Amino acid sequence: FAPWADPDAVPFIRFDDVTKRFGDQAAVADLSLDIYQGEFFCLLGPSGCGKSTLMRMLAGFEAPTRGRVLLDGADLAGVAPNRRPVNMMFQSYALFPHMSVEKNIAYGLRQEGMARDAIAARVADMLKLVQMERFAGRAPDQLSGGQKQRVALARALAKRPRVLLLDEPLGALDRKLREETQFELMDIQIALGTTFIVVTHDQEEAMTMADRIAVMDAGRVVQVATPGEIYEQPASRFVADFVGEINLFEARVSGGGDDSSWELAALSGETRFRVADPDARLGAGDHVAVAVRPEKMRVTREAPGEAFNSLAGEIWDIGYLGDWTVYRIKLDTGQIIRVTRANATRYTENPLAMEERVHVAFAPDTAVILSD
Ligand code: ATP
Numbered sequence: 281f282a283p284w285a286d287p288d289a290v291p292f293i294r295f296d297d298v299t300k301r302f303g304d305q306a307a308v309a310d311l312s313l314d315i316y317q318g319e320f321f322c323l324l325g326p327s328g329c330g331k332s333t334l335m336r337m338l339a340g341f342e343a344p345t346r347g348r349v350l351l352d353g354a355d356l357a358g359v360a361p362n363r364r365p366v367n368m369m370f371q372s373y374a375l376f377p378h379m380s381v382e383k384n385i386a387y388g389l390r391q392e393g394m395a396r397d398a399i400a401a402r403v404a405d406m407l408k409l410v411q412m413e414r415f416a417g418r419a420p421d422q423l424s425g426g427q428k429q430r431v432a433l434a435r436a437l438a439k440r441p442r443v444l445l446l447d448e449p450l451g452a453l454d455r456k457l458r459e460e461t462q463f464e465l466m467d468i469q470i471a472l473g474t475t476f477i478v479v480t481h482d483q484e485e486a487m488t489m490a491d492r493i494a495v496m497d498a499g500r501v502v503q504v505a506t507p508g509e510i511y512e513q514p515a516s517r518f519v520a521d522f523v524g525e526i527n528l529f530e531a532r533v534s535g536g537g538d539d540s541s542w543e544l545a546a547l548s549g550e551t552r553f554r555v556a557d558p559d560a561r562l563g564a565g566d567h568v569a570v571a572v573r574p575e576k577m578r579v580t581r582e583a584p585g586e587a588f589n590s591l592a593g594e595i596w597d598i599g600y601l602g603d604w605t606v607y608r609i610k611l612d613t614g615q616i617i618r619v620t621r622a623n624a625t626r627y628t629e630n631p632l633a634m635e636e637r638v639h640v641a642f643a644p645d646t647a648v649i650l651s652d
Contacts (some may be wrong), residue, residue: 281318295312295347296348296350311347311501313501315477320489322486324493325495325497330498335447338351338366339364339445344357367441367443368444378419380417385406385431387435425452426453429461448480490506493510495519497522511524517650530546530567531570532544532567533563533566537562542554546613548614549591553647554644555570556645559648560651571647578642584641592639593638595609595633596609596610
């Protein structure tokens with residue numbers, strides 16, 4: 281499933297050069313974005329970057345100041361929210377407290393004037409979909425947070441919208457339930473084939489669930505790609521830093537380029553870097569950052585004996601996580617980096633100790649070069 285990679289695929293939702301101003305502040309600025317039918321799409325970004333505003337324009341609660349929002353090729357301008365095949369599930373769930381689970385799910389269908397039998401059948405389908413059949417008669421205040429979340433989802437899906445917008449859908453759940461629910465949401469989305477657009481500021485959640493992620497910063501989309509591409513080939517320092525952990529080494533380009541392999545000199549210390557990055561477009565002397573994810577670095581007691589990508593320092597902090605150990609290492613340059621090691625063998629066998637002197641190295645094709 282990768283319609284975005286097909287040049288002939290027609291986007292289902294298109295934000296065409298959209299700006300939304302509140303007073304003199306642009307919440308969304310000159311933003312263009314295509315989303316395809318059946319995608320599980322995540323909008324990821326820090327608080328205030330414009331995620332909710334973008335969703336509200338698609339749902340019809342806000343009108344763009346400039347630009348167009350298209351669905352199936354048709355401009356949505358002037359189409360009322362209840363006339364759009366788009367539904368929104370809010371973080372607060374907004375269940376009606378005086379109505380049973382069943383009545384909550386049926387509410388929108390009644391408003392639409394659907395026949396009684398059809399409503400009963402649809403509600404039964406929805407209860408089954410979210411595995412809440414046993415709770416049909418309960419009131420919302422007799423449900424746990426996770427159960428409320430399922431009812432809200434069932435209610436939002438009952439009218440069979442073509443697009444479901446979920447604003448921080450799992451924000452109220454604890455960590456374990458949150459993770460379980462992520463996989464359930466993915467299963468439900470695949471079963472229905474409905475286009476899901478999830479707003480989140482939780483990068484792990486976006487990585488887990490999304491077919492593609494749009495990373496937003498200050499009203500703009502700064503990268504749109506699959507979770508793997510966002511993590512392995514971040515487009516900028518902002519994306520690299522916002523999604524996952526990364527070590528940045530400030531450096532100057534000293535040569536190379538022909539076979540997409542670059543040589544660079546660290547601005548601090550003597551380290552020379554060699555990085556194979558097919559996306560880099562550089563000139564000699566450019567100031568850039570060599571970026572390496574913590575799990576891609578090797579820590580050893582002996583010097584690796586390689587001319588490139590070798591750094592020395594001492595163990596500064598150790599965080600044992602069971603499956604992983606996180607080391608913070610203070611390099612001789614003073615920079616503190618983060619290196620993770622999978623505890624594939626028993627951690628207690630010959631572990632690295634605090635203040636131990638170590639060497640850190642990485643392979644040229646595990647780093648990326650970031651110019652901005
Ligand atoms: P969060 O993750 O905190 O919900 P967000 O990325 O969803 O943030 P938005 O809610 O879209 O961000 O807000 C983007 C910017 O627009 C913010 O600076 C916000 O203060 C501003 N804004 C949003 N709605 C309004 C409004 N109705 N009136 C004035 N300013 C607004």
